[in-house]
Amino acid sequence: MSAEKTRAFILRTIPYRESSCILHLFTEEHGLIHGIAKGIRRKTARRDIIERGYHIELIVYNKTTRDLHTVSAIHVIEYYPLVRSNLIKSALRDAAFEMVLAAITVTDVHPELYTFFHRFLTYLDSAPEKECHPFALWLFCHRFSQHLGFGLDLQHCITCGGTLTQDAVLILHRGGLECEKCTRESHERFRLPGIVISYLRHGTPKPAQLRTTLLPKDLKKCTFLLTDYCRYHFDTQKEYKALAFLNDMAGW
Numbered sequence: 572m573s574a575e576k577t578r579a580f581i582l583r584t585i586p587y588r589e590s591s592c593i594l595h596l597f598t599e600e601h602g603l604i605h606g607i608a609k610g611i612r613r614k615t616a617r618r619d620i621i622e623r624g625y626h627i628e629l630i631v632y633n634k635t636t637r638d639l640h641t642v643s644a645i646h647v648i649e650y651y652p653l654v655r656s657n658l659i660k661s662a663l664r665d666a667a668f669e670m671v672l673a674a675i676t677v678t679d680v681h682p683e684l685y686t687f688f689h690r691f692l693t694y695l696d697s698a699p700e701k702e703c704h705p706f707a708l709w710l711f712c713h714r715f716s717q718h719l720g721f722g723l724d725l726q727h728c729i730t731c732g733g734t735l736t737q738d739a740v741l742i743l744h745r746g747g748l749e750c751e752k753c754t755r756e757s758h759e760r761f762r763l764p765g766i767v768i769s770y771l772r773h774g775t776p777k778p779a780q781l782r783t784t785l786l787p788k789d790l791k792k793c794t795f796l797l798t799d800y801c802r803y804h805f806d807t808q809k810e811y812k813a814l815a816f817l818n819d820m821a822g823w
Contacts, residue, residue, distance in 0.1 A: 573633050577601070578648065580688050581625045582668045586612065592621065594642065595672060597688060598631070602680040603671075606631060606642035624664050624692065625650045638677055651696040658820055659704050660695050665813035666798070667691065667711045674719060674805040684718055702778040704821065705794045706770070712797040713771045721746055721804045725772040728753055737765045741796055743803045760792070767793050787823040 582603075583595035590613045594606045606629075611621055621627070626649040632641040654660045671688075675681065691711055695703055716722045728735060729747030739748035740758045748763065766784055769775060782790075798814055 574630055575600075575633060576628065576630050576644075578626070578628050578685075579604075580685075580692070581621065581623050581627060582672055584621065584623055593639070594621070596629075596642075597671065597675075597685065599682070599685045600680075601631075601633075601678070602682075602684075603675045603677055604631065604640060605638060605677060606640045608642050608645060611645065621645060621647075622650070622655070623668070624654060624661070626689070626692070649692075651692050653696045654692065657700060659700055659817070662813050662817035662820060663703060663705070663708050664692065664695055666708055666811050666817060667715070669811045669813055670712070670715060670798070670801050670805070673802070673807045673809060674715075681718065684715075687714065687718060701782065705790055705817075706778045706781060708794060709767070709771060709797055710774075712801050716801055716804065719804075723748060723771070723800070725768050735765075735768060738762055739765070739768060741800060743800060746804065761796065763793060763796065764789060791818070791821070791823040 577598045577600055579596040579598040581594055582597055585593040587593045587607060590611070591607055591609045592611050594608055596604050596606055598604055608621065625647055628646045628648055629642050630644040632643070634640060654664055691707070695707055698707070713723060724747055726735060727733065728739070728750035729742060729745050730749050730753040733750055733752070735748060735750055737751060739750055739762070740754050741761045741763055742749050743761075748768070764785065766776065766781060770781060776784075785793075795814075798811060802809075802811070
């Protein structure tokens with residue numbers, strides 16, 4: 572058994588017995604691991620409250636024959652207080668983390684994702700809620716799927732190869748967008764507005780313009796389209812609980 576200090580994001584916490592906790596962690600060097608923090612829930616033994624979404628430093632006692640490692644000496648680096656205190660931002664974060672847990676298996680190493688998660692949480696914590704919801708989740712879906720190798724081609728029609736300049740239809744099973752000319756049937760449910768495609772591609776127009784241009788029903792539809800795209804390509808039927816909560820809270 573080797574001991575190693577590392578940094579990690581807490582993706583999920585599960586109480587274990589009376590005083591311990593199982594942590595699903597995305598670490599800087601090892602990707603996703605599961606660890607048990609023994610006695611962490613004892614008030615007399617706890618220095619920092621440990622919650623989902625925290626950025627921590629810890630020691631991992633890595634045993635190659637086990638999937639559940641012992642962790643200790645946990646120190647909170649950043650707890651993102653403005654995400655933690657805002658229900659909408661917390662739901663956006665949790666929906667993103669559910670995607671991560673559905674897509675990545677234990678022991679897979681994705682060092683580039685560590686920086687990506689850090690930027691995502693920093694943005695959620697610093698930006699106003701109206702700029703985050705639901706646009707930060709849109710970008711997360713798009714860029715996370717890119718990191719895992721099945722990002723949408725936002726430039727070209729999947730059928731004819733032509734440049735996409737207007738609205739396009741998301742074809743889930745083909746993993747791409749189809750232009751208006753190639754769409755033979757009415758697929759309004761799967762239609763992504765051109766302004767959304769531009770935002771995912773370039774980051775423009777800004778969220779304030781998106782909010783004034785798109786109807787609430789369009790914001791909701793695009794959010795579910797992009798998360799459904801990820802669910803389809805993660806090959807999971809599991810519903811994202813945080814997304815359902817966001818839907819109830821959002822007031823589309």
